[in-house]
Amino acid sequence: MSGQPAYLGADTVDKYLDYQTLIPLLERALINFSSGREGGVVQPIRTIVPVAKYSGFLGVMPAYSTMDDALTTKVVTFYENKTASDVPSHQATVLLFEPSNGSLKAVIDGKVITDKRTAAVSVIATKLLKPSSAEVLCILGSGAQAHSHYQAFTQQFSFKEVRIWSRTRENAEKFANSVEGNVRVCSTPQEAVTNADVIVTATMSTKPVLYGDWVKPGAHINALGACRPDWRELDDILMKNSVLYVDTKEAAQKESGDIVLSGASVYAEIGEILKGTKPALAEKTTIFKSVGMAIEDTVSAKLVHDCWVKSKAGD
Numbered sequence: 001m002s003g004q005p006a007y008l009g010a011d012t013v014d015k016y017l018d019y020q021t022l023i024p025l026l027e028r029a030l031i032n033f034s035s036g037r038e039g040g041v042v043q044p045i046r047t048i049v050p051v052a053k054y055s056g057f058l059g060v061m062p063a064y065s066t067m068d069d070a071l072t073t074k075v076v077t078f079y080e081n082k083t084a085s086d087v088p089s090h091q092a093t094v095l096l097f098e099p100s101n102g103s104l105k106a107v108i109d110g111k112v113i114t115d116k117r118t119a120a121v122s123v124i125a126t127k128l129l130k131p132s133s134a135e136v137l138c139i140l141g142s143g144a145q146a147h148s149h150y151q152a153f154t155q156q157f158s159f160k161e162v163r164i165w166s167r168t169r170e171n172a173e174k175f176a177n178s179v180e181g182n183v184r185v186c187s188t189p190q191e192a193v194t195n196a197d198v199i200v201t202a203t204m205s206t207k208p209v210l211y212g213d214w215v216k217p218g219a220h221i222n223a224l225g226a227c228r229p230d231w232r233e234l235d236d237i238l239m240k241n242s243v244l245y246v247d248t249k250e251a252a253q254k255e256s257g258d259i260v261l262s263g264a265s266v267y268a269e270i271g272e273i274l275k276g277t278k279p280a281l282a283e284k285t286t287i288f289k290s291v292g293m294a295i296e297d298t299v300s301a302k303l304v305h306d307c308w309v310k311s312k313a314g315d
């Protein structure tokens with residue numbers, strides 16, 4: 001190995017990952033992923049190690065992009081019950097390797113990458129699937145993903161109203177006070193989603209928080225939680241009466257409790273819609289169920305590293 005690997009912390013990652021750059025990069029990655037061998041993405045289903053004693057999980061997410069010549073693995077932990085309020089429920093590190101010889105080039109904070117790339121992918125899905133006139137955005141949950149989705153969505157779309165619901169009103173109010181712009185705090189999830197055009201479910205719930213009976217026909221839902229086969233965020237009615245899109249069919253059908261337990265069938269990967277091999281069906285009620293993909297971390301980490309190397313060269 002030539003020299004020590006670099007360490008790029010959260011501030012550096014945050015500085016170089018802007019949505020304007022990230023969104024087209026991730027669109028390409030999603031297309032490559034859904035293009036089979038031709039797309040040059042190697043991404044096995046992630047390995048998840050349950051840490052049952054503490055209701056936690058450790059996930060290992062490797063990927064190689066031939067097109068980007070980028071090789072990484074993310075190691076992510078997520079815990080159902082936060083033990084201390086200053087420890088995030090999700091923590092992650094991305095290891096970036098030199099693909100030509102396997103040397104470790106950099107250790108990169110993975111928390112900001114996870115927060116931002118997940119929101120950017122939801123933006124991509126929403127651009128394709130939202131109703132033509134989308135005025136009301138609703139976010140269920142007030143944690144890290146709720147914040148990154150708020151930032152990305154208010155930057156990329158112009159909603160007339162944004163609503164938030166969280167398990168405690170205090171958390172929802174804290175969220176509303178911490179962001180720029182007006183956010184309506186709602187007391188129940190039903191109040192928050194009624195007549196919403198775009199809904200984001202960003203909770204750690206293991207039981208449904210969003211019910212089909214509440215959702216306006218034609219709305220678009222980005223569902224990012226419930227990444228375990230026995231966890232739910234959405235009820236059976238919503239799952240069965242909507243058109244279902246995923247990031248990866250293989251992983252979603254194994255990991256997503258909303259899919260496994262409802263028996264709903266997947267219509268398409270978002271990469272297939274971006275490629276144009278399947279039509280978007282935006283006039284229907286649509287769900288983008290994401291479980292998160294390693295290749296999203298790979299291209300994001302490479303972007304951060306490339307920007308950092310360029311900045312050093314200019315020093």
Ligand SMILES: NC(=O)C1=CN([C@@H]2O[C@H](COP(=O)(O)OP(=O)(O)OC[C@H]3O[C@@H](n4cnc5c(N)ncnc54)[C@H](O)[C@@H]3O)[C@@H](O)[C@H]2O)C=CC1
Binds near residue numbers: 145202207223290
């Ligand atoms: N699809 C993807 O690519 C990714 C998905 N995620 C998932 O997104 C979800 C949110 O993640 P973070 O914002 O990082 O977590 P967080 O811990 O920062 O926030 C979780 C939110 O869920 C709420 N919550 C917890 N239990 C609940 C329950 N039983 N009912 C309703 N609300 C509940 C909390 O009060 C909090 O507002 C998690 O399920 C996580 O696993 C996270 C990273 C990537």
Ligand SMILES: O=C([O-])C1=[NH+]CCC1
Binds near residue numbers: 076114291292293
């Ligand atoms: O893609 C990801 O990093 C994760 N998805 C669910 C938990 C973490």
